[in-house]
Amino acid sequence: MLIGLDLDNTLIGYDEAFRTVAAESGLVAAGFAGGKAAIRAAIRARPDGEADWQRLQGQVYGPRIDLARPLPGSIDFILAARAAGHALAIISHKTRTGHSDTSGTDLRLAALGWLDRHGYFSRLGFAPVDIHFEDDRAAKLARIRALAPDLFVDDLAEVLDDPGFPAATRAVLLDDWAAVAERVLG
Ligand SMILES: [Mg+2]
Structure with a gap:
């Protein structure tokens, strides 16, 4: 086949990478337990959250992909x-x-x-x-x-x-x- x-x-x-970089950036609390979907929901609920989420994705899919x-x-x-x-x-x-x-x-x-x-x-x-x-x-x-x-x-x-x-x-x-x-x- x-x-x-x-x-x-x-x-x-990417769950672990999102958790680590989001916590480093102060977007979620250290020890936040959720995966990508929960992190996205938490960040988008903040003021200017969409821009922060886009920046976080840029980091995780790019320079920080080593954490994936x-x-x-x-x-x-x-x-x-x-x-x-x-x-x-x-x-x-x-x-x-x-x-x-x-x-x-x-x-x-x-x-x-x-x-x-x-x-x-x-x-x-x-x-x-x-x-x-x-x-x-x-x-x-x-x-x-x-x-x-x-x-x-x-x-x-x-x-x-x-x-x-x-x-x-x-x-x-x-x-x-x-x-x-x-x-x-x-
Ligand atoms: Mg896919």
Whole structure:
């Protein structure tokens, strides 16, 4: 099989990075327990919260991406897929820039650096040509249609339910990687 994978919040988990940088910036209390969605809600409820949220995202997806972690079970899924002989590709609509306060960081290069540090180009068997960055969701869907993977895993139902999602590709909504491995790799 060819297995297509989304990147942000599918392979890269940002909850810890958001917590750390938001607390450092005084946007949430130290020890705030929520993940990205709770942090976004808390910051947006503040005066000028939307601007602070945009700046925080710029930091977390850019210069502070080192704080992001592989989603639990994602590395094991990739290793199991490789062991079974499947091919893998990553398709993301991560823009090169797009949040305020990225400190000039190229968000795609930041993500590639993260993938490299987590072994994607060494022990996980990816080549740079297996990583596809597109500018928006429509372009991402066009890339999925062009590559025509047997299945595609994404954390967003909006991608999988889009009319542009190819009918011949099995749509897999990420809930938990161990459960996905069970369903698609047996
Ligand atoms: Mg995603």
